Amino acid sequence: MGPSPAKQGSEKSPGSVDGVYYGVFLPPDVPPSVEDNEGTVVFSDKSEALKLVKKYKKARFKAFRTMTDAMQFAMLGPESVSSCPTSPADVGEKPSPFRGPKPQDMVRFRKAIEAGDLDFVKKTVWENPRYLVSSGDTPAIMQEGSRYNALHIGAKACDAAMCAYILQTVGSEQFMLHFYGDTTDTQQRCAVLLDLYLNTPDKALNETPLHFAAKFGAAKVVQVLVAYPQCDRAATNKFHQTAKDVICSRVTGADSGLKEEISAMLDEQFYVPVLRSPDNSVQPVVGKPFSPCSPLEEQCRDVISPVMEVQALAGPMPRQTAELFRRRWKTPPRVPLAQRRPPLLDQDKGWEKVGRELAQEWKVAWKEYWPFLDTYIDLNSPEGLQLLEDYLRKRFKSASEGNDPSLSPSNKSTSLSTAPMNGVTPESPMAELCSALRACRLSSGGGKPPSRHPPPSRQPAHHNGDVRHTEDTIPSHVTSPHLYMEKSCQVFAKRIADGFQLGDGDAEFLWAEMKHLNVLVSSCKSDNRFSQLDFHRLHSRLGQAVAARMDPSDVS
Structure with missing residues (x-):
């Protein structure tokens, strides 16, 4: 057949390569000739292996690093490689069921972001998440030349609602589960993708979405971005300028008040919370201001003290403003007693009512926890009203169908029911x-007590x-x-x-x-x-x- 590697020893042919062995597989139904059977089916010279392969139509050959692998291939054929069990680590990721958008579809999606068509954006990203997430778990590129992602486009358009929705969506585990299905690292994927959206610079000036919002004077967009702790406020562009250095640089005749407002937002922001115990065993308090970079300190000093939870918070705002806001919140105004004691008259939402009115007066964002919604939301905002409307619609539908457990007969004992109970007709x-x-x-x-106690x-x-x-x-x-x-x-x-x-x-x-x-x-x-x-x-x-x-x- 051909010379064995041992026979080739020191005589190297032009096609030989050190450390490479070529195994030739000859199918059983095509027996080799007598002269081929005298040799071996493993070669160190590729040309010798090709000579043998050309003699038989169904012969195959393959290069290996070791003699053992080449001999195994020559004896068992290609099935010896494909039939080897693979470990879970060698299996690639499950492909996404969503196809990549076409360039013209991506252009239509980018124009919708620029026009502020939030309904179209919501519908599109949930129909195909690939409009926001590329195949490599990175932000999808909206504009190829400058490498803008969706957040760059939204910040450039000064659309705070659009930017908030994009960040909320890419950071949602439900969105990731919809995209990838059941995965074990959903939370990590969300954190990585959210960080990439916030801090990925463009290709032209190496600017992040925060640079875009600052230089176009979009104060509300800046407020949305800096609310995330992952947002890097110290990131610089190609001219070594931070977002604070380019405030309103692309706005003609910018107001000094707007510049001061954005500059204050780019400083460390603080929140003022209301702290309550879950069982109301202690009085609620207005906590000290805290920031995402320096979280709220633990309030429990010993094991017997109740845990205090954040039930509402006002902010973000600068540290000095937060201190004044907290002082004003804790100090009742000089008004008649009946008008200045809502915390006493309303034990459940008294402090929240005062803080809500104060936040509206100071024009500060407000978030409040509502147990029936299980979220922090301002019910005076359009988002809060929509959330409440959806909840009431769902409850009404459940009550109409008789599926609401809170309206079952077992839970109506404390309500004003006119139905007979235990055979006794109820009184009004x-x-x-x-x-x-x-x-x-x-x-x-000293008197005798009456018969009816x-x-x-x-x-x-x-x-x-x-x-x-x-x-x-x-x-x-x-x-x-x-x-x-x-x-x-x-x-x-x-x-x-x-x-x-x-x-x-x-x-x-x-x-x-x-x-x-x-x-x-x-x-x-x-x-x-x-x-x-x-x-x-x-x-x-x-x-x-x-x-x-x-x-x-x-x-x-």
């Missing part, structure tokens, strides 16, 4: 209030012989436990407020009233009709009811 709320008022009795210390009297604590609340104090016809406890709170609130107004509001009086309230709560907890109620906020509700009945002039 006014009838229940009259029944509760008829149960109120006043008794002296009355609510506790407003006597000092040493007259404890009259406190005889048991389960019998709860009327048997109660159909709405929530309404019953609310009316009871109003009764207690009226008695406490009257005590303060009559001058009886001393420590012993309050102690007696709280003791009576605790007895009522204990009796309610032992009644199965009140098992669905949460009594943790009863004292807070009582305080609100007392404050609502108090005259500001009566508070010393």
Whole structure:
């Protein structure tokens, strides 16, 4: 056949290469001639291997680095390579099911961004994410010569809403899952792509989208970009200029106020938060200003302190403005008492209401957490109103179809229902209030208590012989436990407020009233009709009811 590599030893032919072996595979159905069988099927000279391959139509040859691999190929053929199991690391990435847009489609998409057609952009990127993400997990190029991506185009057009949507979309895990399907590194892909969009320079002047927004005087676009911690404010162009150095350089007759506003945004920005505990076990506070570069310090000093969560925040704004904003937020204005205490009258959203009005007055962005939406949003903004509209539409649809669990019969025990319960025809709320008022009795210390146990009297604590609340104090016809406890709170609130107004509001009086309230709560907890109620906020509700009945002039 041909000479073996051992026979070639020191005689190197022009086609031989050191460390390369050529294995020749001869199919079994084409037996070689006698002279070929005398040699080997592994060569170190490519020309010798080609001579043998040309003799047989179905012969194949392949170059290898080792003699063992060449012999294996000569004996088993191409199947020996293709049949080897491959490890998961050797398998390439799953190709994307979306095709790359044509150049004319990309031009149409770029013009839509320049024209501010947000609806078309939303529809297009969700139909084909390749309009924003290229095949290499990099920003898609909108303009080939200058290498502009979508954020460059949006910043150049001074469209803050467009830029915000682009950044929100490329940083969304849902968008990445829609693009790639189920992947384990979705969060990392989002972080990398968001960083590339924010900090990738163009090809002409080596400028980032932040340079574009600053030099075209787009203050709202600058505000959107610097809100992301990944945005590099110190990036320089080919002339070694930062975004702060080129403020309004492309704006004719720019206002000095606009330049100062953009310059302040390019400095480190701060936010002022409202901190609350999840269970309202401690009073909410207005936290110290913080920035994305220096996150909010941990508020818990020991293991028994409750965790404080950010429920609302105002900003971004410069440090000095943030300090003044926080001081103004914490200091009540000099107005009548009834108008200056919303945090006391509204325990859930009092501080947020003050901050919301203050942010509108100072023209500062505002974000607030709404549990039913599970997001931070300003409901006064168009985005917030649209989100609320979508939520209400979804709830209405679920209620119409009967699929809303919050409207199921098991969750209607605390609502004002007129349907019969346990075979007893319910009374109207006014009838229940009259029944509760008829149960109120006043008794002296030495008198015999009435047969129907009355609510506790407003006597000092040493007259404890009259406190005889048991389960019998709860009327048997109660159909709405929530309404019953609310009316009871109003009764207690009226008695406490009257005590303060009559001058009886001393420590012993309050102690007696709280003791009576605790007895009522204990009796309610032992009644199965009140098992669905949460009594943790009863004292807070009582305080609100007392404050609502108090005259500001009566508070010393």
